[in-house]
Amino acid sequence: MSVMDLLQLYEWIDIKCILIFLCVFLLLGDYIRNKPPKNFPPGPWSLPIIGDLHHIDHTRIHLQFLEFAKKYGKIFSIRIGPRMVVLDGYKLFKEVYVQQGDNLADRPSIPLYEFIGNRGLITSSGYQWKQQRRFALSTLRNFGLGKKSLEPSIHLECRFFNEAIANEHGRPFDPQVLLNNAVSNVICVLVFGNRFEYSDNEFQSLLKKMSEAVYLEGGICAQLYNMFPWIMKRLPGSHQKIITLWKEVIDFVREKVNTHRVDYDPSDPRDYIDSFLSEMDKLKEDKDAGFDIENLCICTTDLFVAGTETTTTTLYWGLLCMIKYPEIQAKVQEEIDRVVGGEREPSISDKDKLPYTNAVIHEIQRIGNIVPINLARVVGETTQIGKYTIPKGTLVTSNLTSVLFDVSEWETPHSFNPNHFLDAEGKFRRRDAFLPFSIGKRVCLGEQLARMELFLFFSSLLQRFTLSSPAGVEPSLDYKMGSTHCPQPYKLCAVPR
Template identity: 80%
Template sequence: MGLYYGRSRNKAPKNFPPGPWSLPIIGDIHHIDNSRIHLQFSEFAEKYGKIFSLRILGPRIVVLDGYKLVKEVYLQQRDNLADRPLLPLFYDIIGDKGLIAASGYKWKQQRRFALSTLRNFGLGKKSLEPSISLECCFLNEAISNEQGRPFDPHLLLNNAVSNVICVLVFGNRFEYSDNDFQNLLKNISEAVYLEGGFCAQLYNMFPWLLRLVPGPHKKVIILWQKVIDFVREKVNAHRVDYDPSNPRDYIDCFLAEMEKLEDDTASGFDVENLCICTLDLFVAGTETTSTTLYWGLLYMIKYPEIQAKVQEEIDRVVGGSQQPSLSDRDNMPYTNAVIHEIQRIGNIVPLNLARATVEDTQIGKYSIPKGTIVTGYLTSVLFDESEWETPYSFNPGHFLDVEGKFRRRDAFLPFSLGKRVCPGEQLARMELFLFFSSLLQRFTFSSPAGVEPSLNFKLGATHCPQPYALCAVPR
């Protein structure tokens, strides 16, 4: 019986995309190097075509390669690719709750509510700019305190970016000296890294076994539980003193919505879902943007001539007596181009977040059954050789025309697209411009004496630089 089950799981559905020959039970796990899986996807695409399949998360997944194909499928099949797969590891941590893992009616209601609520608090609007600019000042002060000595900026960047979303969801920011909050951010970074590892993959293939044995997969669950407990404390504190007529933040608004929709249990307006939705906003609003800035400073110390050109533009357009503002962005095409190139080459979510088909469908010439995991992986979009002049080089010219004006690129899709496009895109764009330009206005960044900057990465659920140190000298 067990052997039959292994064979039946191994057999691909009729007219399914091709892929490597999967072994019974373990699928394609023997083909995969988790430390470079985003690069292996490109190798598989060369061998099996731009639509191929693998068995690496338990069931088979369909992978889409290249900008044109990803765009075509994600837009034409936007409604049919609106679900998320229920992967055992994530299901055991959060169930089908939240904004990232949920599907169907509950997800639609929660996404609509989150977007409208956060817009009311300034998401994507100029009214949020003072809050980000104030955080820029705190970050600059913390970096000044390093007095030009070598330090790793990762946690400071994490804390600064996190504080912007913390004000929106919790109603307050956290001091950089708050050790408990620093530890929380470390837990999140470690959990995100472990999620992309071999043990997490095994858990999704053999949950019935891995639930019983120790290993890094257990640590992922423990780390996320600590973060959820932190969020739950914040929610409980809000429940004591919130005023529905005067909401302070996302949690207050959610609590008010719970009272309005207490009869609509399917919409997910309950305390547990509030905790997970808040967690999703908190983590998604921190991890990707801070990692982009972490890549950004690394590329500035790697290419000091590019850093100098950014600083020259900042000095000319903004000067030194006032902070950069969003109104300056249109007059700073080179700085804007550098930020976009950091996002492109930083490739923060290289595999994209997996989606699942809502019903049986056709992709190209292949038949894809309902519930199949599909991902248009972003490495193939952001490094598409038919779209980018020098895809593997750090080249701000990708985003500049012949006159030096900023130009948009269709294949610039770090936030993905379709029904599941990142809801925090506008916030991330604001933060990246304000934090990056503020940092380079105040400091010149360099590698410690005798140290050659390395662009080596570590790959978990995100693509992050290996830890590095830099020196920040006030200008």
């Protein structure tokens, strides 16, 4: 062997050794960084670098969490990015989120939304989140949230919606676009001060972008971005589209904010944006409270998106359930005819007199399971959950599917059964495990608005129309999974009664 050959061999060995050393260093570093702490909840066997990603099917992750709970217990851990603790079942969910609410009030930092920062109402934490939530609740109440003063606005939108349905003349159509626009208009009046016509193509396009972003957020690319942001931000994929879509939605909101800044009157606020602008003038010195233009855009976007997406999806499930179970639809219509009649619209004051209709709406929310996995929270201080020690900074979430389908709480959890919400005398009964809006410090601030909208849209629609599946089509409860649990697209026929 020549001297040249030996030199080449040494160079090859050196490169090989360096590569081996780097691999060992990365694997060892990953192990040390992600090693489960002492007395931590058990979970699936994780691989280096990718954690439990190989275990997860994102199209059925809520169902996989149920399977993990059966195998590892009602408190288990999983590693998709940072190691996270998952809670299973109603009793544990309520115990932890209520009794340790203050310790589980903050959100983690999510790499995919680093362009937003820890701002707004959904991703913010600490003092800023408390100030913004307090302000949003008080402001929306001033504009009628939870009060009868908001009802005429919803009634008006119900009339526009029903007229649009009537214009389909009983032909098969997909109701999602109309539902999206109608529901969105209610929150738009509160935050922007105006509604949008169903013929407004620009607004329709915006709503489609929102829905697409919400769907893509549940995909593998979004998860990979949150695990490996330094790599994924340089690669193409749906994660790039998510960021682009949300920036377009925020830009739409920013235009509304800029328009308001031109002509708003601090003494006579028209909506949430006006009220926020007025609060900015009052709290100029309190920088930590987040009353600035950029946070106004993010907070308004949060209200706009949250006030549109989940209620729309719930009603989309509701109409699907009515064509799937026509005998239940007929019972709802009989009750509405008997109590309300056909001369006036159903009102919130009718709710207690319509126990079966109310029970059906609640069962739609339960079976629809719109947000099957709770948004993650961060442990503020090291704590004990069950027999396990959960260190400060650990992510905690709960599988709401395990709450809404808890076999120890529901008589027939996997069947669409309005009797879950009716007593022996046919009166409406509340159920402790009915928690689609979550619970604790981070409970959905739009719960009252959503309840009003669901009742009024659903009851007014069934008062005027009989819904059915197109001829020869069998309705399916198949779903698609993104950030929300949504029906696969379907068509129905709405025939005037």
